Amino acid sequence: MDTWSGAEEPEEATPSSNCPICNGASFVHPLLASGKPDFSRVVACRCVQEELDKERQARLQQYSGLAKLHRTMTFDNFDLKRANLLPEQRENLEEVYRLARDFAKSPDGWVVLQGVNGCGKTHLAAAIANESLQAGKPALFVVVPDFLDHLRSTFSPESGVSYDQLFESVKNTPLLILDDFGEQSTTPWAQEKLYQVINYRYNARLATVITTCCSLDEIENRISSRLVDPKISLVFPIIAPDYRSDRRSSQSAKRYRRGKKDSQS
Numbered sequence: 001m002d003t004w005s006g007a008e009e010p011e012e013a014t015p016s017s018n019c020p021i022c023n024g025a026s027f028v029h030p031l032l033a034s035g036k037p038d039f040s041r042v043v044a045c046r047c048v049q050e051e052l053d054k055e056r057q058a059r060l061q062q063y064s065g066l067a068k069l070h071r072t073m074t075f076d077n078f079d080l081k082r083a084n085l086l087p088e089q090r091e092n093l094e095e096v097y098r099l100a101r102d103f104a105k106s107p108d109g110w111v112v113l114q115g116v117n118g119c120g121k122t123h124l125a126a127a128i129a130n131e132s133l134q135a136g137k138p139a140l141f142v143v144v145p146d147f148l149d150h151l152r153s154t155f156s157p158e159s160g161v162s163y164d165q166l167f168e169s170v171k172n173t174p175l176l177i178l179d180d181f182g183e184q185s186t187t188p189w190a191q192e193k194l195y196q197v198i199n200y201r202y203n204a205r206l207a208t209v210i211t212t213c214c215s216l217d218e219i220e221n222r223i224s225s226r227l228v229d230p231k232i233s234l235v236f237p238i239i240a241p242d243y244r245s246d247r248r249s250s251q252s253a254k255r256y257r258r259g260k261k262d263s264q265s
């Protein structure tokens, strides 16, 4: 909107403010069709809206579950130019990068990112969450082993707890990242609670990103059958090796491709 700040009314400015549009007044006069300021009206300055957006982003980030490290993981700093990748690995990495970027723009359905530790799947998943928060939309980043620990202590048969805020948030958030999904050893009731989350989100078609270094037949059948449902889910195997192997020779990159066990830490 075209506006005019009334800069010659310095009594309205807060000295601490450095907004060049309103000089700290927080509001501006909209411009009339003639191009002159309409002194009979005031509207909030753009800086107020930006401040509110920033506050909202900070609040969303605070509740996102993103650890400090994960907050720094964006699409911009994802390394597509890794050394010693075979051509097909590079192509595969570029493809999953594009897929994750597109998904982040309008999260819809499920994406399963599968690959060895260090292949980049967690970085991409965190980048999706960060992009959503940046746009002022909520996202929840959950490290599955930690979440199972939480469930185990919260919902033990002795605890008698039937309601848990984190559990409800994970179930209902419009965008959920389940990082490091695997064959965790946990209690049957924690496993059951995790299944409830998956099943609820599956039925409600809520956008979900899952990263795992397991093959799908290593995952409990009730869950894996949902992960592979093409109506809702896209499974993307990342064939890039552990980035920590990049410093070694390309010969060893080939070896890593053959035996993913070697590259897992």
Ligand SMILES: [Zn+2]
Pocket (backbone or CB within 6 Å): 019, 020, 021, 022, 023, 024, 025, 026, 027, 045, 046, 047, 048
């Ligand atoms: Zn302003």
